[in-house]
Amino acid sequence: MVEYTSCNCIICKQINNRYDCNSRFVVYKFTCKACNEYYIGETCIAIKDRIKQHTNSINKKDTKSALSNHLLLEHAESNYDISNFKLDIISKHKDSLDTALSEAFAIQKYKPSLNRKFELSLYNLYNQSYN
Numbered sequence: 001m002v003e004y005t006s007c008n009c010i011i012c013k014q015i016n017n018r019y020d021c022n023s024r025f026v027v028y029k030f031t032c033k034a035c036n037e038y039y040i041g042e043t044c045i046a047i048k049d050r051i052k053q054h055t056n057s058i059n060k061k062d063t064k065s066a067l068s069n070h071l072l073l074e075h076a077e078s079n080y081d082i083s084n085f086k087l088d089i090i091s092k093h094k095d096s097l098d099t100a101l102s103e104a105f106a107i108q109k110y111k112p113s114l115n116r117k118f119e120l121s122l123y124n125l126y127n128q129s130y131n
């Protein structure tokens, strides 16, 4: 489904035309521009609001946040900013369960180095409960 948007914000500019900053139920990827390592996440709220949450964690230097933690450990001197990550939207879904499952599959498939280990094991959890 193509969502028409006239929005021209910084988020809309970097993602595929099929999505916009209000897209929700999406699986997304944040790639570190400095080292190409990446993080996969999902959101049931508008992607722009999810990015605001990531930005707040980074500004607070929250070590529980994977993105913030990566910047603190690897790029604290140079690129300590959300703009150090390039955003891509991988897929869009119809509801929160579908979105969560797709994120788990994407994490299992790509094994993104910035995701935490407990997220990787979510895939096994889903597998067990659906078999």
Ligand SMILES: [Zn+2]
Binding pocket: 007, 008, 009, 010, 011, 012, 020, 021, 022
């Ligand atoms: Zn926008």
Ligand SMILES: [Zn+2]
Binding pocket: 032, 033, 034, 035, 036, 037, 070, 074, 075
């Ligand atoms: Zn990096």
